[in-house]
Amino acid sequence: MRIGFIQYNVKSGDxxxxxxxxxxxxAATDADLVVLPELATSGYLFTSRQxxxxxxxxxxxxxAVAVWRGIAADRNMHIVAGIAEKAGDNIYNxxxxxxxxxxxxxxxxxxxxxxxxxxxxxxxxxxxVFDVGGVRVGIMVCFDWIFPESCRTLALKGADxxxxxxxxxxxYCQDAMITRCLENRVFMITANRYGTERRAGKEHxxxxxxxxxGPFGQxxxxxxxxxxxxxxxxxxxxxxxNKALGEYxxxxxxRQIDLYELSGSAILSE
Amino acid sequence: MRIGFIQYNVKSGDxxxxxxxxxxxxAATDADLVVLPELATSGYLFTSRQxxxxxxxxxxxxxAVAVWRGIAADRNMHIVAGIAEKAGDNIYNxxxxxxxxxxxxxxxxxxxxxxxxxxxxxxxxxxxVFDVGGVRVGIMVCFDWIFPESCRTLALKGADxxxxxxxxxxxYCQDAMITRCLENRVFMITANRYGTERRAGKEHxxxxxxxxxGPFGQxxxxxxxxxxxxxxxxxxxxxxxNKALGEYxxxxxxRQIDLYELSGSAILSE
Numbered sequence: 001m002r003i004g005f006i007q008y009n010v011k012s013g014d015x016x017x018x019x020x021x022x023x024x025x026x027a028a029t030d031a032d033l034v035v036l037p038e039l040a041t042s043g044y045l046f047t048s049r050q051x052x053x054x055x056x057x058x059x060x061x062x063x064a065v066a067v068w069r070g071i072a073a074d075r076n077m078h079i080v081a082g083i084a085e086k087a088g089d090n091i092y093n094x095x096x097x098x099x100x101x102x103x104x105x106x107x108x109x110x111x112x113x114x115x116x117x118x119x120x121x122x123x124x125x126x127x128x129v130f131d132v133g134g135v136r137v138g139i140m141v142c143f144d145w146i147f148p149e150s151c152r153t154l155a156l157k158g159a160d161x162x163x164x165x166x167x168x169x170x171x172y173c174q175d176a177m178i179t180r181c182l183e184n185r186v187f188m189i190t191a192n193r194y195g196t197e198r199r200a201g202k203e204h205x206x207x208x209x210x211x212x213x214g215p216f217g218q219x220x221x222x223x224x225x226x227x228x229x230x231x232x233x234x235x236x237x238x239x240x241x242n243k244a245l246g247e248y249x250x251x252x253x254x255r256q257i258d259l260y261e262l263s264g265s266a267i268l269s270e
Numbered sequence: 271m272r273i274g275f276i277q278y279n280v281k282s283g284d285x286x287x288x289x290x291x292x293x294x295x296x297a298a299t300d301a302d303l304v305v306l307p308e309l310a311t312s313g314y315l316f317t318s319r320q321x322x323x324x325x326x327x328x329x330x331x332x333x334a335v336a337v338w339r340g341i342a343a344d345r346n347m348h349i350v351a352g353i354a355e356k357a358g359d360n361i362y363n364x365x366x367x368x369x370x371x372x373x374x375x376x377x378x379x380x381x382x383x384x385x386x387x388x389x390x391x392x393x394x395x396x397x398x399v400f401d402v403g404g405v406r407v408g409i410m411v412c413f414d415w416i417f418p419e420s421c422r423t424l425a426l427k428g429a430d431x432x433x434x435x436x437x438x439x440x441x442y443c444q445d446a447m448i449t450r451c452l453e454n455r456v457f458m459i460t461a462n463r464y465g466t467e468r469r470a471g472k473e474h475x476x477x478x479x480x481x482x483x484g485p486f487g488q489x490x491x492x493x494x495x496x497x498x499x500x501x502x503x504x505x506x507x508x509x510x511x512n513k514a515l516g517e518y519x520x521x522x523x524x525r526q527i528d529l530y531e532l533s534g535s536a537i538l539s540e
Contacts, residue, residue: 110526114518126529146453146521148418149530156531172452172487179449182442183416217442248387251416256380259396260419261426263527 001135003161003187004031004232007210007223009195010167012043013055019067026071026079031232033132035191037210038082038109038142038165039093040064044206045115045199049091052119056084056091059104068098076100078132080139080191082165090121095139095165097130105130110150113143127153135160135237138186142166145173145180145190149262155184156252160240164190168207182217185251186240194226215240271405273431273457274301274502277480277493279465280437282313283325289337296341296349301502303402305461308352308379308412308435309363310334314476315385315469319361322389326354326361329374338368346370348402350409350461352435360391365409365435367400375400380420383413397423405430405507408456412436415443415450415460419532425454426522430510434460438477452487455521456510464496485510 006025011017018041026034038044041064042055059065068079078099085094085106093109093116108123109116127150129138138159144150145164154162162180166173168190177188194208210223212233223229243251276295281287288311296304308314311334312325329335338349348369355364355376363379363386378393379386397420399408408429414420415434424432432450436443438460447458464478480493482503493499513521 110529111524112518114516117518122526123529127531143519146515147525148422148453149525149532152418153529153531172448175445176449176452178442179446182446183418245416246384248382248384249413254381255417255419256392257533259380259393259423260532261397261423262419262530262532 001033001237002031002232002234003189003212004029004034004230005189005191005210005212005223006034006036007192007194007208007229008037010037010040010043010193012045012197012199014043015041015055015057015064019064022081023067023071025228025230026075026077029077029230029232031077033078033080033137033161035163035165035189036079036081037191037193038167039084040081040165042084043197044167044204045197045202046119047200049119052084053086053091056086058086059083059094059096059106065096065098065104069102072098072100073102080163080165082141091119092123093120093141094123095141095163097137097139107139107141109141109144111143111147127157129154129157129159138162140164142168145176151180151184151186155186159186160237161187161189164188166190166192168192169204171207174209174211177211177213178217178219181213181215183251185215185243187215187235187237188213192223271303271507272301272502272504273459273482274299274304274500275459275461275480275482275493276304276306277462277464277478277499278307280307280310280313280463282315282467282469284313285311285325285327285334289334292351293337293341295498295500296345296347299347299500299502301347303348303350303407303431305433305435305459306349306351307461307463308365308437309354310351310435312354313467314437314474315467315472316389317470319389322354323356323361326356328356329353329364329366329376335366335368335374339372342368342370343372350433350435352411361389362393363390363411364393365411365433367407367409377409377411379411379414381414381417397427399424399427399429408432410434412438415446421450421454421456425456429456430507431457431459434458436460436462438462439474441477444479444481447481447483448487448489451483451485453521455485455513457485457505457507458483462493
């Protein structure tokens with residue numbers, strides 16, 4: 001299977017330009033599965049919920065998914081892209097999986113970062129794994145990475161590959177993805193944007209360096225800190241199926257669930 | 271609080287030499303809490319369960335804890351050390367916390383690595399947090415690191431500092447500890463051994479590079495790949511108490527427990 005990412009500088013508040021940019025870069029990408037950044041058409045910074053709503057779109061009949069459906073069909077490609085999703089009165093920071101058939105699946109970001117909490121509704125989809133021609137594909141978005149439960153849930157549900165659209169501003173995620181892949185024996189595609197966004201006195205610098213990491217923690221492809229980039233690598237997804245570590249260990253069977261206490265925060269406040 | 275690690279080359283099957291080595295290095299350490307490597311007196315490689323049993327000792331009246339009790343009292347120091355623990359008919363790969371008062375607490379390694387499964391009984395203690403003069407100290411041993419649930423459980427139970435005696439042979443742990451500290455906002459003391467152990471045609475090369483990492487992922491101290499080393503740093507343990515990340519996020523309060531599915535391995539086999 002050929003998996004890849006597309007890294008570019010999303011233009012703040014200009015969905016038409018961004019749609020065109022994704023179309024242009026997708027047309028130059030030869031992959032079975034490709035990941036675009038988080039909020040790939042709207043940009044990241046908003047000044048009001050109303051503005052965010054104006055830049056969000058329906059997944060059923062919005063223009064971005066229409067464009068991606070066309071390309072997915074033409075190129076027989078699965079596309080995972082971050083998008084501000086309008087659904088009734090809610091706006092979600094979502095990622096949509098667009099299939100060559102035109103069918104779509106959606107993940108709605110669970111852990112909202114910073115001011116996203118002002119604009120978006122927390123995701124209610126949970127972490128799900130989708131079948132892509134026999135390969136099991138999970139999705140998380142950006143800040144979900146810092147919660148080990150995100151990848152763990154996806155991996156325990158059988159994900160071979162985790163698609164990870166991102167708008168990273170902190171510098172830690174890219175290396176942490178090596179840990180995530182090692183502990184879960186999965187492939188990870190982190191598609192990050194680059195560039196600087198400024199709105200109403202706020203500034204966010206996005207850190208680029210998109211990455212594809214293999215199930216043994218090996219970096220298979222990497223984008224630059226700044227600059228457009230398409231990277232595609234050929235992988236064998238079955239490497240993610242065998243969780244054995246040497247002769248005696250298994251990353252999943254060795255888990256001692258009865259000795260973990262993961263639900264509470266018992267004595268935190270003092 | 272002054273926290274540190276001691277790194278040395280544990281001598282295979284020579285508890286007396288190793289006890290002397292730890293005594294000598296502890297006497298040169300000025301810390302409130304110091305961590306020694308895993309299996310600090312027995313060495314790591316065994317050729318039979320019987321041999322391991324012969325090198326294991328009681329925590330109540332064995333010679334290693336007696337030595338460490340003396341030093342802990344003399345220097346008003348808390349010592350965490352890996353030890354092959356004999357308890358009835360069982361041998362555990364344990365870590366003992368020795369207090370200046372002479373009191374001890376024990377953690378028994380949950381996730382046994384490789385041939386350890388042949389010699390040791392899997393730990394039944396669970397992951398517990400111990401009070402050290404108002405500071406909350408958790409313990410895990412070596413391979414526990416690769417299971418994110420180990421640190422997560424300790425952190426959710428309130429650990430400020432995780433003591434991590436290790437005999438690392440894989441090269442990934444040291445950097446992964448940055449991720450563990452970031453995701454849990456804790457301090458980590460990984461006390462690793464160095465050197466090569468050979469027994470009955472088997473060879474293990476231990477990777478040194480012991481580390482103290484801070485709750486924001488910063489490497490505060492680091493040992494060499496090979497060579498004896500004592501490192502001590504002054505820390506403010508309360509940095510681990512505040513899990514806020516910027517104005518809107520909290521590493522623990524933002525957890526969406528209802529959306530995690532961490533107990534099973536649903537569709538793994540195909």
